[in-house]
Amino acid sequence: MALIPYDDRDGHIWMNGKLMPWRDCKVHFMTHALHYGGAVFEGVRCYNGQIFKINEHSQRLIDGCKIMDIKFDYTVEQVNQACIEAVRANNITDGYLRPLVWRGAEQIGVGATEAKTHFAVAAWDWPQYYKGDLLEKGIKVCTSKWRRPAPDTAPVHAKASGLYMICTISKHAAEKLGCNDALMLDYRGHVAELTSANLFMVKDGALHTPTPDCFLNGITRQTVIELAHQLGIPMHVRTIMPDEIKTADEFFATGTAAEITPIGQIDDTFYKVGPVTRKIREAYSALVRGGVVEKVA
Ligand SMILES: Cc1ncc(COP(=O)(O)O)c(C=O)c1O
Numbered sequence: 001m002a003l004i005p006y007d008d009r010d011g012h013i014w015m016n017g018k019l020m021p022w023r024d025c026k027v028h029f030m031t032h033a034l035h036y037g038g039a040v041f042e043g044v045r046c047y048n049g050q051i052f053k054i055n056e057h058s059q060r061l062i063d064g065c066k067i068m069d070i071k072f073d074y075t076v077e078q079v080n081q082a083c084i085e086a087v088r089a090n091n092i093t094d095g096y097l098r099p100l101v102w103r104g105a106e107q108i109g110v111g112a113t114e115a116k117t118h119f120a121v122a123a124w125d126w127p128q129y130y131k132g133d134l135l136e137k138g139i140k141v142c143t144s145k146w147r148r149p150a151p152d153t154a155p156v157h158a159k160a161s162g163l164y165m166i167c168t169i170s171k172h173a174a175e176k177l178g179c180n181d182a183l184m185l186d187y188r189g190h191v192a193e194l195t196s197a198n199l200f201m202v203k204d205g206a207l208h209t210p211t212p213d214c215f216l217n218g219i220t221r222q223t224v225i226e227l228a229h230q231l232g233i234p235m236h237v238r239t240i241m242p243d244e245i246k247t248a249d250e251f252f253a254t255g256t257a258a259e260i261t262p263i264g265q266i267d268d269t270f271y272k273v274g275p276v277t278r279k280i281r282e283a284y285s286a287l288v289r290g291g292v293v294e295k296v297a
């Protein structure tokens with residue numbers, strides 16, 4: 001299927017308070033965010049026309065701006081409203097939303113106190129990140145040479161654009177090796193996450209996931225922890241060392257885009273898509289399509 005560039009599509013983007021034709025949503029070359037990484041974003045999904053965990057995503061966007069010292073005076077309800085308008089304007093039933101806040105072009109240089117804040121939301125049809133066979137066999141992952149930074153080295157709890165530079169180069173390196181994604185350790189050498197998803201390991205019927213002290217505590221991750229409790233699956237949030245990877249029974253990744261993605265291989269160790277992964281995947285799909293969600297209509 002031919003790739004449709006993201007700047008050449010039909011539809012409308014909600015930008016700074018109004019719906020604009022998709023192709024007209026341009027930013028200037030001197031935009032501060034483009035030069036210095038001053039941007040915070042969200043990835044949100046919509047199922048059956050309803051936005052899943054909209055309040056949590058809007059709150060994380062606001063919190064991320066605060067961490068990044070970006071002036072952003074929208075309330076959760078106002079961010080929600082922008083998302084709802086973007087979904088409605090593009091007639092999205094099952095899709096993905098990309099809210100983004102960024103520093104404008106009033107000032108160039110490291111300081112940005114004079115730069116105005118911009119906010120836009122795009123929404124488009126994007127049913128599944130990984131498809132078919134990959135979801136049956138699990139994706140292939142290899143360990144990156146890049147590590148998640150310490151919390152006093154980068155704003156690790158904001159979904160800030162700049163943090164993704166090591167994710168993109170890790171993903172490219174993994175793809176060159178024939179893998180789908182990269183596993184990232186943290187600055188201490190502990191197991192952390194993938195390039196845009198959190199990680200869960202199954203061992204003897206129990207779930208284990210790393211403590212999110214230097215990476216995003218994903219909304220899907222938090223949902224899976226709640227589901228594990230509801231399903232009576234023992235759940236351990238703890239430090240995971242790389243030598244434990246080989247001894248695990250199952251692995252899966254979680255994220256708004258990735259949803260529940262089984263992992264079939266990490267470096268030279270293979271895993272089956274086992275019963276715990278399947279149970280969590282089924283429970284997650286039932287929840288997003290019928291559980292506690294915010295109504296768009
Ligand atoms: C680096 C990173 N970690 C984890 C996640 C998972 O977060 P969530 O479940 O909130 O989408 C994402 C995706 O947003 C991500 O980009």
